[in-house]
Every structure is written in C-alpha cells, then in structure tokens.
Amino acid sequence: MTAELIDGKAFALRLRARVGEGVARFRAAAGRVPGLAVVLVGEDAASAVYVRSKGKATVAAGMESFEHRLPADIDEASLIALVERLNADAAVDGILVQLPLPGHIDAARVLLAIDPDKDVDGFHPVNAGRLATGLPGFVPCTPLGCAMLLKDQLGDLSGKDAIVIGRSNIVGKPMAALLTAESCTVTIAHSRTHDLPGHVHRADIVVAAVGRANFVKGEWIKPGAVVIDVGINRTEDGLVGDVDFGGAAMVASAITPVPGGVGPMTIACLLRNTLVAAHRRDGIDYDAAAFDGIGP
Numbered sequence: 247m248t249a250e251l252i253d254g255k256a257f258a259l260r261l262r263a264r265v266g267e268g269v270a271r272f273r274a275a276a277g278r279v280p281g282l283a284v285v286l287v288g289e290d291a292a293s294a295v296y297v298r299s300k301g302k303a304t305v306a307a308g309m310e311s312f313e314h315r316l317p318a319d320i321d322e323a324s325l326i327a328l329v330e331r332l333n334a335d336a337a338v339d340g341i342l343v344q345l346p347l348p349g350h351i352d353a354a355r356v357l358l359a360i361d362p363d364k365d366v367d368g369f370h371p372v373n374a375g376r377l378a379t380g381l382p383g384f385v386p387c388t389p390l391g392c393a394m395l396l397k398d399q400l401g402d403l404s405g406k407d408a409i410v411i412g413r414s415n416i417v418g419k420p421m422a423a424l425l426t427a428e429s430c431t432v433t434i435a436h437s438r439t440h441d442l443p444g445h446v447h448r449a450d451i452v453v454a455a456v457g458r459a460n461f462v463k464g465e466w467i468k469p470g471a472v473v474i475d476v477g478i479n480r481t482e483d484g485l486v487g488d489v490d491f492g493g494a495a496m497v498a499s500a501i502t503p504v505p506g507g508v509g510p511m512t513i514a515c516l517l518r519n520t521l522v523a524a525h526r527r528d529g530i531d532y533d534a535a536a537f538d539g540i541g542p
C-alpha cells in the first residue's frame with residue numbers, strides 16, 4: 247500500500263482564507279480588526295523565522311500584528327510587565343510569547359501572566375483545564391491543526407484507537423484531550439512506555455510528537471492507519487519528522503509530510519484562535535461549527 251499524502255500546507259491555506267473572510271465580517275460588525283501580539287526574547291534564528299512568518303500571515307489575513315523583540319538578557323519582571331501591558335491593551339486580542347525562553351526566565355510564570363482570554367497559544371493552565379473539562383477556551387495550535395487534518399481525512403473519529411507518542415503540555419497532552427473529546431480510545435505513550443511498537447501497531451491513528459528524527463518505524467504501523475507527524479528535526483538530510491516516512495508510507499493509508507504537513511497548520515490555527523478571541527472579547531457570535539468544527 248502507498249499512503250495518501252495529507253497536504254497540510256494546502257489545508258492551512260484554505261483555513262487562512264476562511265479566517266480572512268471571518269476577519270472581514272468581524273471588521274464590519276465590530277468596527278475594528280483583530281490584533282495579535284507576538285513577543286520574541288533573544289536572537290534565536292529559528293524563532294526569528296517563525297515570528298516573521300507569523301507576522302506576515304497575520305497581516306495577510308487582515309489582522310493587525312504587533313511585534314515585540316526583547317534582548318536575551320531581559321529580566322523576568324520586565325517581560326511580565328510587557329505581558330501585563332498587552333493584557334490591558336484593547337487593540338490586542340491574542341498574545342503569543344515565543345518559546346523557548348532564555349534559561350534565566352521561568353516560562354511557566356510568564357505564561358501564567360497572560361490573560362487566559364488572550365492566550366491564543368492555549369498554554370495557560372486555565373485553558374488546559376478548560377480543554378480537559380470541555381469548557382470553551384483556547385486549544386494549542388499544533389494539536390488543534392492535527393485534529394482538523396484527522397477529521398478531514400477520516401470524518402467521524404469515534405471509537406477509533408489512537409496513540410499519541412509524547413506527553414508535552416504543548417502537543418501530547420492537549421492532543422490526547424482533543425482525541426478523547428472526539429470519542430477515540432486514546433493511549434498516551436512516552437519514553438517510559440513498554441513495548442511501544444506493540445502499542446503503535448494497535449492504533450488506527452498515530453500522532454508522533456517526540457522530537458526524535460525517524461523514531462517511529464514503518465513496521466510498527468498498522469496497515470491502513472492514519473499517521474500525523476508533528477516532528478520537525480533538522481538533520482544533515484534536511485528537515486525530517488519523528489516518523490520514518492518512507493517505511494510508514496508503505497503501510498499507512500495516509501500520512502503527513504515534513505515539511506508541508508502539521509507545521510503550516512500551526513500558524514493557520516493561531517490566526518483562527520485570534521479571530522475567535524476577538525469575537526469573544528467583543529461579544530460577537532461566530533459559527534464555530536461552520537468555521538472548523540473542532541474544539542471548544
């Protein structure tokens with residue numbers, strides 16, 4: 247079997263176009279455009295690239311982009327003071343503090359300072375709790391994008407066996423919560439899991455988010471499974487995922503490529519969350535089901 251390629255890049259472009267239409271409707275109703283503030287600390291080259299492409303996508307969708315670049319040696323109190331100014335700024339609907347932060351800053355304390363209703367990354371513990379309990383909130387962009395791709399590929403996910411490899415707060419845990427909400431039977435695997443190949447082999451849906459190049463082998467995959475590869479690993483062969491793509495593509499029914507799979511969905515979902523935040527802040531209804539049908 248040769249797997250179908252799940253074109254995350256094309257899906258993300260369609261989502262961004264829908265967000266753009268939603269921004270135009272919001273602007274007509276609210277008399278303003280949604281605003282996204284992105285905070286980048288330090289000079290990390292990869293982070294600077296992501297922040298630039300987020301800014302461009304934000305403006306392309308018709309939203310306002312506010313970029314704050316701070317020196318790597320900024321102290322935690324000054325960073326939190328900026329977050330508090332953005333919390334109070336009426337033109338800002340979404341706040342994203344780019345991770346990772348320099349080691350002298352406690353990222354958890356910075357994330358706690360973000361107003362949960364502007365937390366379009368979905369990293370604040372209040373939003374994690376909302377997701378876990380089925381309340382409206384913000385879902386982290388990468389797992390949200392993965393769930394959209396899965397529903398587009400498979401339709402109803404209920405009753406499917408899913409495995410999430412990785413238990414981070416940013417991907418693994420919220421991914422498992424979303425799949426549980428979609429009535430999957432969910433296994434969360436991690437570095438201490440016994441017989442990972444055996445667990446993976448039972449799954450109809452495999453989400454790999456471990457951060458190790460080519461870690462998930464093709465032989466582990468159940469024939470016909472759908473494979474979502476969240477990994478972005480820079481190797482001497484270029485950018486590769488967490489899944490051995492060549493091997494997995496021979497047995498899966500569908501698989502996301504790296505690049506061009508999950509990555510572009512992350513940015514599209516950030517814009518989607520910012521548009522939702524603007525509607526909520528202004529008390530304007532939006533039809534979430536018609537919009538993307540996922541998540542609270």
Ligand SMILES: Nc1nc(=O)c2c([nH]1)NC[C@@H]1CN(c3ccc(C(=O)N[C@@H](CCC(=O)O)C(=O)O)cc3)C=[N+]21
Pocket residue numbers: 296342343344345346367387478485504505506507508509510511512513
């Ligand atoms: N507060 C915060 N929120 C984030 O969402 C966040 C963050 N910090 N820190 C860094 C990671 C990484 N991230 C990516 C977004 C898009 C692509 C993406 O579009 N990738 C493309 C191109 C990859 C390339 O060529 O480098 C692809 O996979 O096809 C990748 C990675 C968001 N992050």
